[in-house]
Amino acid sequence: MDNHHKVIIIGSGPAGLTAAIYTGRANLNPLVFEGIQPGGQLTITTEVENYPGFPEGVMGPELMDLFRKQAQKFNAKTLFQDVSKVDLSKRPFTIYSNEQVYFADTVIVATGASAKWLGLQSEKEYMGHGVSGCATCDGFFFKGLEVVVVGGGDTAIEEATFLTKFASKVTIIHRRDQLRASKIMQDRAKNNPKIIFLWNSEVIEIIGVTENGKKSVTGVKIRNTKTGEITNLKTGGYFVGIGHQPNTEIFEGQLEMNPTGYIITKPGSTYTSISGVFAAGDVADPIYRQAITAAGSGCAAAIDAERFLESQH
Numbered sequence: 001m002d003n004h005h006k007v008i009i010i011g012s013g014p015a016g017l018t019a020a021i022y023t024g025r026a027n028l029n030p031l032v033f034e035g036i037q038p039g040g041q042l043t044i045t046t047e048v049e050n051y052p053g054f055p056e057g058v059m060g061p062e063l064m065d066l067f068r069k070q071a072q073k074f075n076a077k078t079l080f081q082d083v084s085k086v087d088l089s090k091r092p093f094t095i096y097s098n099e100q101v102y103f104a105d106t107v108i109v110a111t112g113a114s115a116k117w118l119g120l121q122s123e124k125e126y127m128g129h130g131v132s133g134c135a136t137c138d139g140f141f142f143k144g145l146e147v148v149v150v151g152g153g154d155t156a157i158e159e160a161t162f163l164t165k166f167a168s169k170v171t172i173i174h175r176r177d178q179l180r181a182s183k184i185m186q187d188r189a190k191n192n193p194k195i196i197f198l199w200n201s202e203v204i205e206i207i208g209v210t211e212n213g214k215k216s217v218t219g220v221k222i223r224n225t226k227t228g229e230i231t232n233l234k235t236g237g238y239f240v241g242i243g244h245q246p247n248t249e250i251f252e253g254q255l256e257m258n259p260t261g262y263i264i265t266k267p268g269s270t271y272t273s274i275s276g277v278f279a280a281g282d283v284a285d286p287i288y289r290q291a292i293t294a295a296g297s298g299c300a301a302a303i304d305a306e307r308f309l310e311s312q313h
């Protein structure tokens with residue numbers, strides 16, 4: 001059958017491209033759909049300091065180019081295309097992309113999860129230059145600075161608490177006058193002397209400068225949700241902590257998911273609710289969400305897929 005592949009990988013972040021390296025080296029000639037963000041989330045950041053093997057750090061886009069090159073070396077074919085629809089109800093599985101149909105004996109889902117943003121133009125402008133959606137990833141760059149965290153749920157409190165290890169002061173900016181976070185998280189934040197709260201407030205713009213070609217955040221413009229009053233707050237960093245959205249729309253009603261839309265895998269494996277379909281990386285991981293954990297589970301998905309294919313013969 002034309003367009004029939006042993007392994008189709010959907011997504012080209014650390015999970016998808018690691019799965020491509022492993023299935024490529026296992027002579028399975030994987031086909032990778034890279035989607036609208038080739039290389040995944042790390043392509044929108046600057047320096048990555050915690051990916052093992054790069055003691056001097058590495059730029060996110062450069063790291064992902066290396067992943068891709070390594071996958072292509074082992075005959076992985078990568079297409080800069082988005083998958084619009086899948087039919088996982090029968091084998092071979094059917095994948096639709098650019099009005100073409102592809103068939104697969106196994107599918108590795110590695111479509112990631114995106115941090116939710118407020119949607120401000122200035123968030124995009126200063127992304128990786130003082131704007132971040134991940135304290136674990138970027139907190140280290142904010143040593144001794146005052147930073148703000150937007151949100152009022154568990155994510156915001158977790159980010160803020162983590163940031164107090166580095167920042168001199170963390171201001172949580174919340175639209176309402178009380179938090180949605182669990183009681184235990186709230187207590188932890190309220191008892192932390194480095195955390196202060198700015199209630200009934202929303203960020204309407206991030207303010208920054210460009211000096212010697214380098215961008216940095218210097219403040220945020222805030223609107224009081226009760227009075228409408230607009231004020232400026234000085235800050236060296238802006239973190240958004242309003243949650244993540246897994247990219248799983250095209251699998252809805254087909255793969256088992258949790259209420260937020262994360263794909264559920266069988267404990268200790270990458271098996272999904274459909275035999276022959278595997279999930280790796282942030283799309284199945286509401287907890288760690290790191291490049292190295294995504295790459296690790298991409299490797300596991302490749303091995304699971306390879307063993308599954310062997311068991312079918």
Ligand SMILES: Cc1cc2nc3c(=O)[nH]c(=O)nc-3n(C[C@H](O)[C@H](O)[C@H](O)COP(=O)(O)OP(=O)(O)OC[C@H]3O[C@@H](n4cnc5c(N)ncnc54)[C@H](O)[C@@H]3O)c2cc1C
Pocket residue numbers: 010011012013014015016033034035036037038039040041042044045047048049050051081082083084110111112113114115128132133134137138247250280281282283289290291292294
């Ligand atoms: C600003 C920022 C900085 C970060 N810094 C660090 C850091 O320093 N260290 C660290 O370890 N982690 C960092 N992270 C987290 C890290 O990027 C993620 O944990 C990791 O990229 C997850 O990898 P993934 O392969 O699961 O998914 P992603 O990297 O999200 O990749 C998802 C892929 O799926 C594709 N896709 C989605 N839908 C479709 C579709 N329908 N069809 C085809 N393809 C599709 C996308 O195009 C993309 O290629 C950072 C994240 C952000 C946002």
